[in-house]
Amino acid sequence: xxxxxxxxxxxxxxxxxxxxxxxxxxxxxxxxxxxxxxxxxxxxxxxxxxxxxxxxxxxxxxxxxxxxxxxxxxxxxxxxxxxxxxxxxxxxxxxxxxxxxxxxxxxxxxxxxxxxxxxxxxxxxxxxxxxxxxxxxxxxxxxxxxxxxxxxxxxxxxxxxxxxxxxxxxxxxxxxxxxxxxxxxxxxxxxxxxxxxxxxxxxxxxxxxxxxxxxxxxxxxxxxxxxx
Amino acid sequence: xxxxxxxxxxxxxxxxxxxxxxxxxxxxxxxxxxxxxxxxxxxxxxxxxxxxxxxxxxxxxxxxxxxxxxxxxxxxxxxxxxxxxxxxxxxxxxxxxxxxxxxxxxxxxxxxxxxxxxxxxxxxxxxxxxxxxxxxxxxxxxxxxxxxxxxxxxxxxxxxxxxxxxxxxxxxxxxxxxxxxxxxxxxxxxxxxxxxxxxxxxxxxxxxxxxxxxxxxxxxxxxxxxxx
Numbered sequence: 001x002x003x004x005x006x007x008x009x010x011x012x013x014x015x016x017x018x019x020x021x022x023x024x025x026x027x028x029x030x031x032x033x034x035x036x037x038x039x040x041x042x043x044x045x046x047x048x049x050x051x052x053x054x055x056x057x058x059x060x061x062x063x064x065x066x067x068x069x070x071x072x073x074x075x076x077x078x079x080x081x082x083x084x085x086x087x088x089x090x091x092x093x094x095x096x097x098x099x100x101x102x103x104x105x106x107x108x109x110x111x112x113x114x115x116x117x118x119x120x121x122x123x124x125x126x127x128x129x130x131x132x133x134x135x136x137x138x139x140x141x142x143x144x145x146x147x148x149x150x151x152x153x154x155x156x157x158x159x160x161x162x163x164x165x166x167x168x169x170x171x172x173x174x175x176x177x178x179x180x181x182x183x184x185x186x187x188x189x190x191x192x193x194x195x196x197x198x199x200x201x202x203x204x205x206x207x208x209x210x211x212x213x214x215x216x217x218x219x220x221x222x223x224x225x226x227x228x
Numbered sequence: 229x230x231x232x233x234x235x236x237x238x239x240x241x242x243x244x245x246x247x248x249x250x251x252x253x254x255x256x257x258x259x260x261x262x263x264x265x266x267x268x269x270x271x272x273x274x275x276x277x278x279x280x281x282x283x284x285x286x287x288x289x290x291x292x293x294x295x296x297x298x299x300x301x302x303x304x305x306x307x308x309x310x311x312x313x314x315x316x317x318x319x320x321x322x323x324x325x326x327x328x329x330x331x332x333x334x335x336x337x338x339x340x341x342x343x344x345x346x347x348x349x350x351x352x353x354x355x356x357x358x359x360x361x362x363x364x365x366x367x368x369x370x371x372x373x374x375x376x377x378x379x380x381x382x383x384x385x386x387x388x389x390x391x392x393x394x395x396x397x398x399x400x401x402x403x404x405x406x407x408x409x410x411x412x413x414x415x416x417x418x419x420x421x422x423x424x425x426x427x428x429x430x431x432x433x434x435x436x437x438x439x440x441x442x443x444x445x446x447x448x449x450x451x452x453x454x455x456x
Contacts, residue, residue, distance in 0.1 A: 120426055150455075163454045167437065195440030198348055202433035209395065209431060210453075212423030217456040225441055226391045226450040227378075 007037055008181045016182070017077025019043040019070045019084055019092065022053045025108065026083030028154025029146060029186075032162070034063030036185035041066050043073025060157065074099040079106060079182060081146070082133065086111040086122070089129055093136040101139035104175045106182070107200075108146035110207040118212055121205035130169065130200035143170035143179045144200040147207055149189070150220035161188030164222025167203050169194045192225050235265055236409045244410070245305025247271040247298045247312055247320065250281045253336065254311035256382025257374060257414075260390070262291030264413035269294050271301025288385065302327040307334060307410060309374070310361065314339040314350070317357055321364040329367035332403045334410070335428075336374035338435040346440055349433035358397065358428035371398035371407045372428040375435055377417070378448035389416030392450025395431050397422045420453050 016033045020026040021042035034040045034057055042057070042065060044050035050067030058065040067073075074080055074096045080103055084092055089109050093100070109129040111122040126132040130144035145168040153159045166183035168191050170176040180191030194203060206223075213221040244261045248254040249270035262268045262285055270285070270293060272278035278295030286293040295301075302308055302324045308331050312320055317337050321328070337357040339350040354360040358372035373396040381387045394411035396419050398404040408419030422431060434451075441449040 117424060117426075121430060153455075169437075192441065193444045195437040196345060198345075199433070199436050199440065202349060202430035203437060205427070205430035206434060208427050209397070209423040212427065213420065213453055213456060216421045219455040221456055222454040224452040224454055225438075226452055227381075227447040228441060228445040228449055 007185055010178050010181045011038060011185060014078040015039045015041060015076060017041040017043055017073040017080045019073060019080060019082050021073070021083065022049050023083060023085070024151035024155065026081070027053055027057070028151045029081060029083060029149070030065065031057050031061060032154055032186040033182070034058070034061040034065050035187065037063065038185065039064040041068055041073045041076050043068055043070040045070060047072065071096060071099055077103065079104050079178070081106045081108060083108050086129060090132055090136060093133055097137055097139070100137050103140050104178060105133060105137055105140045105142050106146065106179055107133045107142060107144050110147055110204045112208055118215065119208035121208055124201070127198065128201040128204050130197050130204070134197060141170070141172050141175040142197065143168060143175050144197060144203065145169070145179050145183060145191070147203050148210055148223050150222060152220050162186055162222070163188055165190045165192045165224050167192055167194030167223070169197055169200050169203060171197050192228065235413055238406050238409045239266060239413060242306045243267045243269060243304055245269040245271055245301040245308045247301060247308060247310050249301070249311065250277050251311060251313070252379035252383065254309070255281055255285070256379045257309060257311060257377070258293065259285050259289060260382055260414040261410070262286070262289040262293050263415065265291065266413065267292040269296055269301045269304050271296055271298040273298060275300065299324060299327055305331065307332050307406070309334045309336060311336050314357060318360055318364060321361055325365055325367070328365050331368050332406060333361060333365055333368045333370050334374065334407055335361045335370060335372050338375055338432045340436055346443065347436035349429070349436055352429070355426065356429040356432050358425050358432070362425060369398070369400050369403040370425065371396060371403050372425060372431065373397070373407050373411060373419070375432055376438055376451050378450060380448050390414055390450070391416055393418045393420045393452050395420055395422030395451070397425055397428050397431060399425050420456065
């Protein structure tokens with residue numbers, strides 16, 4: 001399969017696995033990656049549900065989308081996006097550490113709690129979900145990205161261009177460059193370097209603020225960085 | 229003095245005090261408030277330095293800018309912007325608690341540390357600088373805002389329009405509305421509600437990420453919220 005002209009060389013021959021690919025965020029990202037012409041593997045706890053979602057997305061995008069359980073998806077992905085709920089994030093990654101060795105793992109998990117006053121950031125012992133991933137996956141290269149992209153917009157086929165930047169954080173330049181390319185492969189999106197992994201907490205937690213924005217303005221807010 | 233047409237009713241007869249108004253951020257904000265036609269009082273530890281800065285800004289903007297020590301500025305301001313270094317933030321506010329009673333206090337302090345790897349968020353016992361202000365100023369209404377506005381851009385007279393949104397956080401609607409108006413009084417800037425004060429930490433800390441962006445892209449990055 002030849003790559004669409006818009007895809008950069010860095011993504012040639014790369015398969016993207018999306019763990020938690022049957023949830024709204026994972027499904028939305030998978031759809032956009034498939035739209036961009038990348039082969040995608042949907043991972044889920046249930047291979048059956050993953051296959052169902054994959055079939056739907058393959059039909060909707062005309063792309064190459066397959067399904068597997070999370071372990072199977074982790075095995076075949078060159079870039080592995082982690083889009084699972086925070087509850088269970090640590091256990092899943094601990095289980096998959098050897099399957100994920102040597103790979104770029106893109107954590108987009110937001111550890112948030114909710115009460116009557118709305119969303120708020122949960123305390124994470126390691127500092128952030130991304131740093132928890134880093135500590136559980138010593139043989140992987142962890143990058144944090146895709147925290148603020150609206151699942152509603154990603155999943156809406158009427159939204160042909162997603163109006164947001166994606167902040168990409170990590171400590172290995174080659175990996176953050178790759179994930180910036182992956183983000184920029186989504187129509188409308190620009191991948192922007194956003195700092196080291198130790199500064200991931202506030203990027204994850206900012207999602208609580210965007211939820212407040214969404215409630216106040218009846219919107220699906222994203223973030224653009226100016227002057228770059 | 230009649231208000232410029234662009235200023236909303238909420239800011240009529242309001243004097244803005246800027247504590248730490250001789251530092252780059254405070255000076256830059258004071259310049260833009262004066263540009264907008266608001267009476268501004270520069271506060272500083274040294275009334276003499278405050279007067280010098282006030283004189284310079286009055287000359288540059290043609291606005292009404294005066295100087296005082298921080299306590300004097302806190303007394304006369306209707307809206308009091310706190311733009312002091314994090315180191316000393318708590319002591320200053322504790323001293324000024326009675327002068328600030330009944331007022332809207334706008335905290336724009338970013339508790340950051342720096343090492344060879346760049347900037348990072350400091351831990352704050354109360355959760356954030358804004359929450360520390362709230363705990364020290366029980367009779368004031370604390371709002372968090374202006375964390376990400378580039379001092380370089382604010383101070384540059386060639387920058388006629390500052391390309392950024394200002395996230396405004398707080399628990400009292402009337403006060404966040406007022407500070408959104410204050411932010412929007414700066415040419416180019418839009419004040420956007422950004423959630424409750426308990427979610428201020430990540431907004432303050434995100435400044436570390438923007439510093440990384442500035443280094444990588446040689447920019448003075450700001451943030452725009454999309455879809456609103």
